[in-house]
Amino acid sequence: MQQLVEQLNAQIPLEGYLTVAAIMFAIGAWGALIRRNAVVVFMCVELMINAVNLTLVAFADFLPGAGGAGAGYAVLIIAIAAAEVAVGLAIVLAIFRTRRTVNIDEVDSLRG
Amino acid sequence: MQSLGQQLVIAAIPVIPLVVFFVLALFGRLLRENAQYVAIFGMVFSVVFSFFALYLVIRDGRPLEFSVYWINLGEGGGFPIGVYIDELAAVMLVVVSFVSLMIQLYSGGFMAGDRRFAWYYAVLNLFTASMLGLVVAPNFIELYICWELVGLCSYLLIGHWFEKPAARDAALKAFIVTRIGDAALFVGIIMFWRATGTTAFEGIAEAAQAGFIGGSLLTAAVVLVFVGAIGKSAQFPLHVWLPDAMEGPTPVSALIHAATMVAAGVYLVARTYDIFVQSPTAMLIVAYIGAFTAFMAATMALVKKDIKRVIAYSTVSQLGYMMLGLGVGAFSAGMFHLYNHAFFKALLFLCAGSIIHAMDSYNLFEMGGLRRRMPLTFWTMVIAGLSLAGIFPLAGFWSKDAIIASAFEEHYYVLYALAIGTVFLTAFYIFRAIFLAFTGEPRTEGAARAVESPGVMTVPMVILAVLSVASGWVGIPEGFGLPVRDYFGGFVAPSGFARETLEVEPHGFSFLLAAISVLVGLAGIGLAYAMYVARPALAPAMARRLFGLHTFLDKGWYFDALYGATFVRAAFAVGRAVQGFDREVLGGLVGGIARGTGRLGEALRRVQTGRVQNYALFIVVSVLVLAIVAGAQYAVIVAALIALVTLATLAVGARL
Numbered sequence: 001m002q003q004l005v006e007q008l009n010a011q012i013p014l015e016g017y018l019t020v021a022a023i024m025f026a027i028g029a030w031g032a033l034i035r036r037n038a039v040v041v042f043m044c045v046e047l048m049i050n051a052v053n054l055t056l057v058a059f060a061d062f063l064p065g066a067g068g069a070g071a072g073y074a075v076l077i078i079a080i081a082a083a084e085v086a087v088g089l090a091i092v093l094a095i096f097r098t099r100r101t102v103n104i105d106e107v108d109s110l111r112g
Numbered sequence: 113m114q115s116l117g118q119q120l121v122i123a124a125i126p127v128i129p130l131v132v133f134f135v136l137a138l139f140g141r142l143l144r145e146n147a148q149y150v151a152i153f154g155m156v157f158s159v160v161f162s163f164f165a166l167y168l169v170i171r172d173g174r175p176l177e178f179s180v181y182w183i184n185l186g187e188g189g190g191f192p193i194g195v196y197i198d199e200l201a202a203v204m205l206v207v208v209s210f211v212s213l214m215i216q217l218y219s220g221g222f223m224a225g226d227r228r229f230a231w232y233y234a235v236l237n238l239f240t241a242s243m244l245g246l247v248v249a250p251n252f253i254e255l256y257i258c259w260e261l262v263g264l265c266s267y268l269l270i271g272h273w274f275e276k277p278a279a280r281d282a283a284l285k286a287f288i289v290t291r292i293g294d295a296a297l298f299v300g301i302i303m304f305w306r307a308t309g310t311t312a313f314e315g316i317a318e319a320a321q322a323g324f325i326g327g328s329l330l331t332a333a334v335v336l337v338f339v340g341a342i343g344k345s346a347q348f349p350l351h352v353w354l355p356d357a358m359e360g361p362t363p364v365s366a367l368i369h370a371a372t373m374v375a376a377g378v379y380l381v382a383r384t385y386d387i388f389v390q391s392p393t394a395m396l397i398v399a400y401i402g403a404f405t406a407f408m409a410a411t412m413a414l415v416k417k418d419i420k421r422v423i424a425y426s427t428v429s430q431l432g433y434m435m436l437g438l439g440v441g442a443f444s445a446g447m448f449h450l451y452n453h454a455f456f457k458a459l460l461f462l463c464a465g466s467i468i469h470a471m472d473s474y475n476l477f478e479m480g481g482l483r484r485r486m487p488l489t490f491w492t493m494v495i496a497g498l499s500l501a502g503i504f505p506l507a508g509f510w511s512k513d514a515i516i517a518s519a520f521e522e523h524y525y526v527l528y529a530l531a532i533g534t535v536f537l538t539a540f541y542i543f544r545a546i547f548l549a550f551t552g553e554p555r556t557e558g559a560a561r562a563v564e565s566p567g568v569m570t571v572p573m574v575i576l577a578v579l580s581v582a583s584g585w586v587g588i589p590e591g592f593g594l595p596v597r598d599y600f601g602g603f604v605a606p607s608g609f610a611r612e613t614l615e616v617e618p619h620g621f622s623f624l625l626a627a628i629s630v631l632v633g634l635a636g637i638g639l640a641y642a643m644y645v646a647r648p649a650l651a652p653a654m655a656r657r658l659f660g661l662h663t664f665l666d667k668g669w670y671f672d673a674l675y676g677a678t679f680v681r682a683a684f685a686v687g688r689a690v691q692g693f694d695r696e697v698l699g700g701l702v703g704g705i706a707r708g709t710g711r712l713g714e715a716l717r718r719v720q721t722g723r724v725q726n727y728a729l730f731i732v733v734s735v736l737v738l739a740i741v742a743g744a745q746y747a748v749i750v751a752a753l754i755a756l757v758t759l760a761t762l763a764v765g766a767r768l
């Protein structure tokens with residue numbers, strides 16, 4: 001029991017964070033490429049952004065020489081992501097109003 | 113050194129007509145026919161200032177000169193722009209500005225009602241300005257700029273009635289033919305500049321004396337400069353443009369022939385005389401070209417039906433005399449002829465213009481009997497004709513006789529024979545024209561109803577008639593026995609250096625040579641009288657008998673045909689070849705590139721699906737490729753995970 005608690009309290013290695021982030025990024029990218037629903041695509045993009053955020057925070061913790069700059073970037077990215085979502089959802093709403101669909105397969109008026 | 117005020121006044125001589133040009137070009141539409149008053153107002157100042165410059169040169173006994181840098185190359189020298197007025201230039205300034213004033217007065221009547229009246233006056237002033245600038249130029253660069261402006265203005269004025277195809281063609285011909293000479297002149301200027309490092313006339317002459325340029329190089333450069341003069345002064349073999357230039361308005365012909373365009377070539381030779389005399393070969397070329405041109409053009413004038421063309425060929429011929437004079441070392445006589453010729457030739461053209469204005473025809477054989485209808489025109493034209501024929505004591509006699517006598521006394525007997533033959537032909541052709549136009553019965557309705565021209569036209573004619581008689585009296589040679597001095601010969605004299613180099617000894621006035629040339633001239637007039645007044649049937653009979661010769665002369669020795677068959681056709685062939693190359697090779701290349709780009713675009717447009725996810729896929733694949741190239745394992749792992757998840761989903765989906 002004591003051993004388990006020690007193990008849980010022990011420092012998680014950097015590779016752990018990066019693996020989780022990689023899996024999150026991969027899932028996000030997969031969804032962004034595959035899913036049809038624009039709202040779901042957005043959620044996948046959020047997932048990718050947060051995967052990147054995770055790596056930034058992890059590196060900030062593990063690289064003392066960086067002086068915690070990565071954490072600062074993470075905050076900045078969160079703010080930008082919020083703005084991006086606001087704009088993106090507004091676009092999705094506008095598309096829905098005109099075309100009665102949020103299926104991004106059907107939105108191809110820029111086809112060459 | 114002159115005061116600043118004097119310098120400004122002298123600089124204003126060419127600048128005033130230039131300013132008038134800009135005023136008329138900008139406000140011509142508002143001024144319309146009032147443009148002539150603006151132009152004449154400005155021109156009067158130019159004339160007065162020219163006389164002032166002449167006065168200053170006489171008073172000080174040395175040239176007026178000042179200059180500023182136009183392009184300053186620092187250590188490498190530079191190109192100054194300025195004014196150099198010696199005796200020669202001062203006389204030319206007075207002649208050019210005065211004749212231009214007369215012609216601008218006259219044009220007010222001749223061009224009345226023209227559609228582009230103000231524009232005509234504007235270009236006339238630019239023409240005068242560039243000629244005045246050419247006269248005062250102290251170096252080749254300034255001279256060349258004005259030289260080209262003169263060419264441009266002649267193009268614009270000859271083509272003034274560009275609605276007529278003949279006028280358009282004549283303007284182009286004048287421009288292109290003189291351009292051949294201009295190109296040669298420019299090469300000559302560059303040769304001088306390369307060899308001596310200066311473009312100033314005095315500097316080049318001194319550098320040549322010092323041996324910086326000499327031998328065949330000097331001769332080549334001088335001959336190239338002379339080719340420029342040949343083009344502008346319509347000498348053989350570049351004389352073909354001048355007769356065609358008659359398509360322009362008649363006052364323009366007067367201006368081109370008397371004071372501006374064609375005088376520029378002779379003036380160039382005189383201006384650079386100190387350089388010319390250092391190359392005896394070049395001087396001989398000048399003399400022979402001049403004498404041959406004088407004779408050739410006179411024969412062409414014998415049979416022309418168009419009154420203006422008779423006078424045009426006469427100009428070519430008289431310019432030949434001037435070149436002959438310069439070539440045999442009779443500098444003063446050559447320039448004296450240029451000065452006298454300006455007045456009587458301007459007058460001849462104004463008389464012709466008066467006839468044309470009265471009956472709207474150029475054809476001598478549609479005239480006849482105009483003596484009673486237009487007495488003033490008749491008498492002024494007779495005076496001009498006598499002066500041209502060199503009859504004592506009119507202006508033309510003094511200068512022409514001086515040239516011919518010099519040719520004889522310098523032992524150029526071939527040139528003398530050509531010159532004296534030309535005297536006969538000259539007297540004959542000009543009086544043929546006068547007798548055809550003014551005597552006998554009117555041959556057409558127009559001739560019978562002609563009336564004398566208005567005062568604005570006849571007044572300049574009368575003034576010029578007085579000058580045609582008297583302008584020569586300032587140069588009566590000392591040996592003639594009258595108690596007068598040879599003002600002109602003493603004033604417009606070659607430099608001491610030129611005199612020494614040529615070793616020309618002053619000749620006394622030879623009564624025998626003068627008597628011969630006057631008698632030959634009178635014989636020409638007599639023959640014209642016999643053929644066109646006493647026995648009018650004689651001329652057509654001779655034309656039929658000597659049909660071949662008549663056609664040969666009428667076609668201008670077939671020069672136009674010769675040039676047409678050789679140079680013009682060759683130029684067209686080259687033009688077609690270049691056009692073919694341009695259309696087929698270059699056009700094909702450009703078209704091919706355009707078509708290839710189009711096809712590529714057509715193929716690539718499929719990539720633009722308009723679906724956001726396709727684009728995202730491109731990005732992912734691109735990053736993947738970059739990652740593999742860069743060897744970044746994590747990106748490869750992410751890609752592998754994406755692929756894994758996709759496969760897993762597909763597997764699950766397939767099972768469901």
